[in-house]
Amino acid sequence: MEQIVKMRNRLKEIPSRVYIRYGLLTIPGTFALVLVLIVVQNWVPIPSWLWVALILLWIAKEIILFPFTWRAYDTTLSEVSHAMIGGRGITKERLAPTGYILVQGELWKAEITVNAPPIEKNKWVRIKKIEGLKLFVVPEGTENGIRPATSRSTLSSRPKGSVESNAQVGNQQEE
Numbered sequence: 143m144e145q146i147v148k149m150r151n152r153l154k155e156i157p158s159r160v161y162i163r164y165g166l167l168t169i170p171g172t173f174a175l176v177l178v179l180i181v182v183q184n185w186v187p188i189p190s191w192l193w194v195a196l197i198l199l200w201i202a203k204e205i206i207l208f209p210f211t212w213r214a215y216d217t218t219l220s221e222v223s224h225a226m227i228g229g230r231g232i233t234k235e236r237l238a239p240t241g242y243i244l245v246q247g248e249l250w251k252a253e254i255t256v257n258a259p260p261i262e263k264n265k266w267v268r269i270k271k272i273e274g275l276k277l278f279v280v281p282e283g284t285e286n287g288i289r290p291a292t293s294r295s296t297l298s299s300r301p302k303g304s305v306e307s308n309a310q311v312g313n314q315q316e317e
Contacts, residue, residue, distance in 0.1 A: 156212055163215045168204045175200050229269050230282060237261040243279065245269070252277045258284075 179193060231245035231252070238260035243252040254261060255270050255278040266282035 157216065160212050160215045164204075164208060164212060167215070171204075172197070172200060224272070226269050226272060226277070231267050231269060231277070231279065233261055233263050233265050233267060236263055237267070237279070243267055243277065245277070250277050251275060252279045254278075255280055 175197065179188060179196065182188060226245065229245060231243035231250065233241060233243050233252075234249065235241040237243070237252060237254050239254040241252060241261075242249050244250075252267065253276060258281065261267060261279075261281050267279035268282050268284075269277050269279055271278040
């Protein structure tokens with residue numbers, strides 16, 4: 143019962159334009175089903191009750207799938223990924239030129255944007271661009287991937303709100 147209540151609350155947060163877009167994009171599929179039934183009707187007689195049942199099952203399928211697929215119809219969610227540009231992440235492995243970084247608790251595939259030397263593990267990077275599920279990064283404290291001599295990016299320069307404890311940071315710096 144609690145899961146149903148949670149699902150209803152999540153569905154209340156869905157913008158109305160998503161419902162409209164989903165509904166409009168399911169219409170061609172429903173028409174295709176009707177056309178297939180008409181073609182099949184030429185070879186095998188289909189009772190009218192079966193027509194109605196098949197169409198209702200098709201509509202029920204669309205309604206059941208909506209909670210799982212609605213995010214694909216929401217164009218505002220792409221703005222969330224663009225909010226990551228300029229954000230920071232920490233390398234979880236050496237970027238030479240690709241590897242993985244941790245951004246806001248999620249692991250992302252990343253690539254260095256310029257012909258810079260590899261970035262070692264546990265160094266901060268800045269996100270410059272996103273293409274699909276790959277982030278393009280530069281070392282923290284650089285604009286174009288060329289590090290000023292006075293800048294250092296290590297775990298000791300954690301961003302505000304970092305969940306790592308001082309003990310964890312000390313252990314990682316000793317490694």
